[in-house]
Amino acid sequence: xxxxxxxxxxxxxxxxxxxxxxxxxxxxxxxxxxxxxxxxxxxxxxxxxxxxxxxxxxxxxxxxxxxxxxxxxxxxxxxxxxxxxxxxxxxxxxxxxxxxxxxxxxxxxxxxxxxxxxxxxxxxxxxxxxxxxxxxxxxxxxxxxxxxxxxxxxxxxxxxxxxxxxxxxxxxxxxxxxxxxxxxxxxxxxxxxxxxxxxxxxxxxxxxxxxxxxxxxxxxxxxxxxxxxxx
Amino acid sequence: xxxxxxxxxxxxxxxxxxxxxxxxxxxxxxxxxxxxxxxxxxxxxxxxxxxxxxxxxxxxxxxxxxxxxxxxxxxxxxxxxxxxxxxxxxxxxxxxxxxxxxxxxxxxxxxxxxxxxxxxxxxxxxxxxxxxxxxxxxxxxxxxxxxxxxxxxxxxxxxxxxxxxxxxxxxxxxxxxxxxxxxxxxxxxxxxxxxxxxxxxxxxxxxxxxxxxxxxxxxxxxxxxxxxxxxxxxxxxxxxxxxxxxxxxxxxxxxxxxxxxxxxxxxxxxxxxxxxxxxxxxxxxxxxxxxxxxxxxxxxxxxxxxxxxxxxxxxxxxxxxxxxxxxxxxxxxxxxxxxxxxxxxxxxxxxxxxxxxxxxxxxxxxxxxxxxxxxxxxxxxxxxxxxxxxxxxxxxxxxxxxxxxxxxxxxxxxxxxxxxxxxxxxxx
Numbered sequence: 001x002x003x004x005x006x007x008x009x010x011x012x013x014x015x016x017x018x019x020x021x022x023x024x025x026x027x028x029x030x031x032x033x034x035x036x037x038x039x040x041x042x043x044x045x046x047x048x049x050x051x052x053x054x055x056x057x058x059x060x061x062x063x064x065x066x067x068x069x070x071x072x073x074x075x076x077x078x079x080x081x082x083x084x085x086x087x088x089x090x091x092x093x094x095x096x097x098x099x100x101x102x103x104x105x106x107x108x109x110x111x112x113x114x115x116x117x118x119x120x121x122x123x124x125x126x127x128x129x130x131x132x133x134x135x136x137x138x139x140x141x142x143x144x145x146x147x148x149x150x151x152x153x154x155x156x157x158x159x160x161x162x163x164x165x166x167x168x169x170x171x172x173x174x175x176x177x178x179x180x181x182x183x184x185x186x187x188x189x190x191x192x193x194x195x196x197x198x199x200x201x202x203x204x205x206x207x208x209x210x211x212x213x214x215x216x217x218x219x220x221x222x223x224x225x226x227x228x229x230x231x
Numbered sequence: 232x233x234x235x236x237x238x239x240x241x242x243x244x245x246x247x248x249x250x251x252x253x254x255x256x257x258x259x260x261x262x263x264x265x266x267x268x269x270x271x272x273x274x275x276x277x278x279x280x281x282x283x284x285x286x287x288x289x290x291x292x293x294x295x296x297x298x299x300x301x302x303x304x305x306x307x308x309x310x311x312x313x314x315x316x317x318x319x320x321x322x323x324x325x326x327x328x329x330x331x332x333x334x335x336x337x338x339x340x341x342x343x344x345x346x347x348x349x350x351x352x353x354x355x356x357x358x359x360x361x362x363x364x365x366x367x368x369x370x371x372x373x374x375x376x377x378x379x380x381x382x383x384x385x386x387x388x389x390x391x392x393x394x395x396x397x398x399x400x401x402x403x404x405x406x407x408x409x410x411x412x413x414x415x416x417x418x419x420x421x422x423x424x425x426x427x428x429x430x431x432x433x434x435x436x437x438x439x440x441x442x443x444x445x446x447x448x449x450x451x452x453x454x455x456x457x458x459x460x461x462x463x464x465x466x467x468x469x470x471x472x473x474x475x476x477x478x479x480x481x482x483x484x485x486x487x488x489x490x491x492x493x494x495x496x497x498x499x500x501x502x503x504x505x506x507x508x509x510x511x512x513x514x515x516x517x518x519x520x521x522x523x524x525x526x527x528x529x530x531x532x533x534x535x536x537x538x539x540x541x542x543x544x545x546x547x548x549x550x551x552x553x554x555x556x557x558x559x560x561x562x563x564x565x566x567x568x569x570x571x572x573x574x575x576x577x578x579x580x581x582x583x584x585x586x587x588x589x590x591x592x593x594x595x596x597x598x599x600x601x602x603x604x605x606x607x608x609x610x611x612x613x614x615x616x617x618x619x620x621x622x623x624x625x626x627x628x629x630x631x632x633x634x635x636x637x638x639x640x641x642x643x644x645x646x647x648x649x650x651x652x653x654x655x656x657x658x659x
Contacts, residue, residue, distance in 0.1 A: 036428060038377050039360075039368035046369065047361050050498050053439060053449060055506050082316070092316035103522040108634050110513060115524070118507045125509035128447030129346060133319075135445045180516065183528045185638075187630040191618035196570065198579045204659065205575035205608060207646060211403035211542070211655035218311050218407075 052128055052136065056118040058170040065165035066145025068152035072160070074142050075149050078131045087111070087153045097153035103179070113154025117177040119169065122147050144169075305329075308341060309406055314395070319347035320446070322389065324410030327536070327558065328544040333384070333586050333593045335413035337468050342475045343389055343411070345510075346445030349495040353479045358425075358463065362439075362501035365430030372465065372479050378420040381462060383485065384592045386560045388412040388531045390488035390515055393639040397628070400644075400655040405541035408643065408655060412560070414593035417483050419464030422457050426501065434503045440482045443497035450491045451505035452484065456529075460485045460591075463496065486562030486591035487529040488637070490515050520632025531562035533621050534640035535569055535596070535613035546651030550604035559584070559594045561615035566594040568614040573600070575608030575644065575658040576623075582611065607647035608658055624657060 054060040076085060084090050087097030099109030108115075112122055127143050129135050138146070148164040151157045156174065157164075164172070211217065299306065308323040315321040325341040342348075353372050361367040392411035395401050402408050426438070431454075438457045442448035452461070462483040465472060472478040477494025484491045490510055505511070505527070517525040537557035540546045546553065559566040565588050570579040582596040596611070613621045622630075624641035646656040 034427075036378055036424065038374045039370040039425075039428060042359050042361060042367035042369045046359065047367055050359055050441075051361060051500070052447070053441070053500060053506055053508075055502070055504060057504065059502075059504075092313075103518060103524075103634075104520065106633075108518055110518070112513075115513065115518075117512050117526075121507055121509050121512050124449070124506065125513075128449065129445070129509075132317075132346075133445065135346065135447060179523050180512075180526045181523050183525050183530075185528065185530070185532065186619055188620070188622035188626045190620055191614065194620075196579070196612060196614065196620055198570065200577065201579070202575070202577050202659075205577060206659045207608075207656045208659050209399040209657040210646075211400040214399075214401050215403075216313070216401060217403040217542075218309065 052124075054120045054124040054127075056120045056170070058120070058166070061120075061123065061166040061169055062140040063166050064140030064144050065163045065167075066141045066143070066148055067163050068145070068148040068157065068160040070141075071145035071147070071149030071152075074145055078138075079146065082132060087150065096150055100175075103176075111154065112150050113156060113175065115176050116174055117180050119147065119151075119172050119174055122150060123169070140166075303329075306339070308339060309410075311402070311407060320345050322391075322411060324406045325413050326406045326543075327410055327412075327538045328405045328541050330538070331556065331595065333414050333558075333595050334468060335415055335593075337415070337470065337473050337476070340387075340413035340415065340467075340473070340476060341389070341411050343489065344444070344446070344475070345448055348475050349442070349444035350474060351443060351479060351495050356443075356479050356497075358480065358496060359498040360425060360429040360501070361498065363432040363435040363503060364426070364501050365432065368425075368429045370425070375420050375425075375463060375465065375480065378424050380418055381421055382416055382418050383460070383462060383483065384414065384416045384587070384589050385483060385485040386412055386414045386531075386591060386593045387483075387489045387492055388534075388560070388562075390490060390528070390531070390637040393641070393643075394636045396624075396641075396655075397633045397635065397639055400657050403655045404543045405536060405538050406543060409536045409538075409558075411489070412558075412593070414560075415467045416469070417462055417464035418466035418469070419462035419480075419483060422461040422463055422482070422499075423459075425463060425499070426457060429501075431501060435501045437502045437505050439500040439502060439506050439508070440491075440493040440496055441498040441500070442477075442493045443495040448490075448493050448510065449506065449508045450493060450510055451508065451527075452491060453505075454501075456484065456487070484529075486531060488515065488531055491529065515637060517631065517635040517637050519635065525635075528638055531560075532638060532640040533559075533561035533563065533566070533613050533615035533619045535559035535566075535611040535621055536643045537571070537609050537611050537645060540609070540647055540651070540653050541645055542653045542655055545653050546602070546647060548651075550602050553600055553602040555582075555598040555600070555609065557582075557596055557611050559596055559611070559613035560592065561613070561617075561619065562591060563619060564616035565590055565592075566596075566613050566615055569594070569596040570612045570614075571596075571598040572610045572612075573607045576610055579612065604649075606649060607645075608656075609645045609647060610642050612642055 082090055082093035083096050089095035095109055095111055097111055099111040099114035102109045144164045152160055306326050306329040310323040322343045323341055325339055356372045358370045389411035393408055396408055436454050438452050439449055463480055464483045465480045480496055481494045482492050482496050517528050539556050559569050569582040571582045572579045582598040584594050584596050586595045588594055621642055627641050644656050644658050646654045
């Protein structure tokens, strides 16, 4: 009754992991799968309750629609306290709009407009995690409206009456989609290129940068600000 | 015990060992083996009757769940306020410089949450498998514990560990530069058993684990990894998962970035395409200098760090016998080799890996030497079982620029100064 998983053809994104995959598949097929008779069938209602994910091809989009004019009001009421009225971000909360032409700069601003590859990510994430502290409460029309407003703020659309819906959602493409590439590691020398040097590897060694110059390490309850973020 | 005697014990404990050494040499006491010269007077730690030697201690059950010695209260996770907007979507750090061996105690495993700690009631815990399966299934926690179990010791490292250090030395402490890693023995069910119980359809290529927390954390994991060595774990180091580590059940994805190890896991959807969720597009993608961004950078590269001495753990003794220790790990296998330099990379010495050398687990290394008391520029460099060599920071910056945040596995430099103080630095 149960099938052994097939060796799945690797997508280009997975080329680097192809060898690993072959090994894994070989191992799996060597051990016949068996049923333990555990668990119970999920009901249709249960799957509907939890099946909230949305993919770039539109799988998972619920029926609904909304425009940026409606979205602006919802955004002001439910989102702006952290993200700012225009998606500029309050304190260290995420910036949602702008940031075009910053990705090569010293201070890249990664927003839905400047960085995100797919609009479906906005639907998936906003419904499952937003508003922060009151997740999974927005209605589909509210999510479509908020996303339309985010698109407007990012100049992806210009008409605040444009009705974004499950019907036309996948037709909206984000400008940075083409700039996502595969994992190219290892991208530094391995043993194949060179044996690491053990003796007389350098003639001169100088300290070039020091943490104490910045002095942003927490001591007691200090809250000084350093550079960078971990998210 | 007399007030006076108690005070003298506290003074001995709180004084730095260097000061203690000077005063005790003056008084004729000494700690060092090998410096047998000045032992005129005797050590009151021996000659005075200590209170713990005289009076009965506390009985059993004083703490039904045991806690560390009160002298170890400083050994805690720490938090950097300026890194994040709120504590519910934030991180704290494992105190690596206070630990030894390879296992991280459960209460010291760093935390990273995106919507706070979900307080899941175990009797209401459910795991659903849906999508491209023959029969969508729901498991209770008790159901999961009826599958054959596996034990695995694996490190979990946040992809952003050392992410604050791309542009230069910034945080002055090993806990902050490298503390987003821990190493735990997990007990759980191979994910493969659960997926096969539901019956994978022939076009299944990806899974999407999803958390039951307020961030609904979701990632795309390729099926080959899910079928290889992933677990649904319910125990860590023998006991139930801690709430902050995903109680009652989490995904274990050995060797791959910590964000994929979905905590409080409630659902796994099987699909034919990746989802491109927020945490694999907006976050956890690596922005290169040319504006391109690498995605699906799952494996954690080979990395090592000297944990002692380090800025929070200076050398407190005089010249002579000295132990350097640290951790090394790789998401691609084991660590057969760690080299240590004392002079900023002019010359390297083979370090000694001690303890278990396990696949995708932390390894503990030591290098023992006679310190002459002069300043040191300490680095460690690990090589993994695939021949991957831990790179320098400049090698990484040349390959990727300074904006990628994630996957900084560069060689770390600690500057040990006169007197034993240690600073996070970079060298030419």
